[in-house]
Amino acid sequence: MNKMAKGAIATAVGVILLAGGGGTLATWNQAQNSSMGSVVSGDLNLVPVSAGAWTDKAGKAITNIAAYKVVPGETLTYTQQLDVTLSGDLMAATLKVTGETVNNGFAANAVVSTTALKNATDGAVLPTTTLRAADTGKVTATTTFAFKETTANRESVNANYNFGAIGYELKQLAPAGSNGL
């Protein structure tokens, strides 16, 4: 055989071998889905239900605290509802009042309560209370301001007590065994 013929035969054998090699694809094989599903994150949110409201001692609403002037003997109450959202199997959080620093122009003539937080069932929510997903719901914050009757002469006229720094912080607690990442 001439060289051309030998080359053609060799090429044909190679093609046949390649085709034979392709046969390995025909061997058994199987693919499986992992069924890992999706990882879904929880939620943590704190939103005022509406603007807070001031009321006087008789429970009458004060529509604009900026225009209202108190006199000795009055007690005003500030109430604000907050919507707390907590979801997640290991969700844990605390809710506390922040910014209760004294900004008091009334000196000793006014008494301001520590802001109290209560849940929907009127249970106290303390800064140390651990809230879980089941605690999702409304929390009511209440602060009272009392202008003491014992204020003498013209003490504290035109005084101011600024509540502007007060806020509420809902903060997640690290799950047990947290990896610290």
Place this chain on the structure above:
Amino acid sequence: MYWATNQYTTTPLPTEAAMKSTRALKATGLVLVAVVLGLLTVQGSYALWNKFAGANAGTVQAADFRISLTDTKTGDYTDMTLANGTAATFALSTTPTGAVVPGHSTYAGVQLGNVTNAGGDFTVRATTAVPVIDNNAVSALAPYMQVKVVAATALSQCSQAALYESASSNGTATVDIAKTATGVFCFQITLAATMPVNLSGQTAAIAVPITVNQL
């Protein structure tokens, strides 16, 4: 004695200086690492979810406590408490004007206004103290003068003699004044008909202290 003025100066060899420099750099590096780790550790606690909501409670403001005094006749006006915090002294004019004839009376009045800017109820009670007749040492008019004070609803009532019939001489009066309302004190000053003639032409000042309290 602990303090001394003697000083000895040594110059370290170059190799000693280099070693000290290296140690110092190492120490600085350790401190930096410690600080960074410390900061990261603290910051890490803030990496968890948290949400803040402001209270928006605003500012509570105290009202002013202002009582105005207005003269019956002239309409002159002052605050009971002056800007410097002291009590005002307010001179009242009398009706009729001029000298008082023995056996006759003259009248004066002052209107008190509760001009507070209080947001809620704010009623005050004004009370007069016993009138003080302060004539000078030369004259002796006081025993012959009678001052009656009564509360009224309008300044126009002050010159009506009938208003004072039930009032006691040198007595006191009280009036309650609601927020933004006014009250009136009327004064009747009578010179006794028995006043000696030699006291004619004398003058006497009558002071009526007024105290206002919040109810």
